[in-house]
Amino acid sequence: MMRSFALRSLLSSDAVLPHLAGLRIDDVVRSGLSIRTAVTTRVPEALCPVCESPSRRVHSRYGRRLADPPVSGQEVLIHLGVRQFFCE
Ligand SMILES: [Zn+2]
Numbered sequence: 280m281m282r283s284f285a286l287r288s289l290l291s292s293d294a295v296l297p298h299l300a301g302l303r304i305d306d307v308v309r310s311g312l313s314i315r316t317a318v319t320t321r322v323p324e325a326l327c328p329v330c331e332s333p334s335r336r337v338h339s340r341y342g343r344r345l346a347d348p349p350v351s352g353q354e355v356l357i358h359l360g361v362r363q364f365f366c367e
Pocket of ligand 1: 327328329331
């Protein structure tokens, strides 16, 4: 297992990977043929899915496991930390 700080710098570059602009890269680990990343959302608020009011009050946190297309033939696994907000 090897930590890849250069890869973390690349992934955190909004100019290179703009679809990751809303995420904070917490960790990147290369293990065998896999690249595992831990990321969390960094948006300060979210809209309620019912009334569409914005909220900044965090209710809870949970994790999701995602797979991204391979990078240079290496499997990419993403652990995404997500926050749920209270409706105000
Ligand atoms: Zn609401």
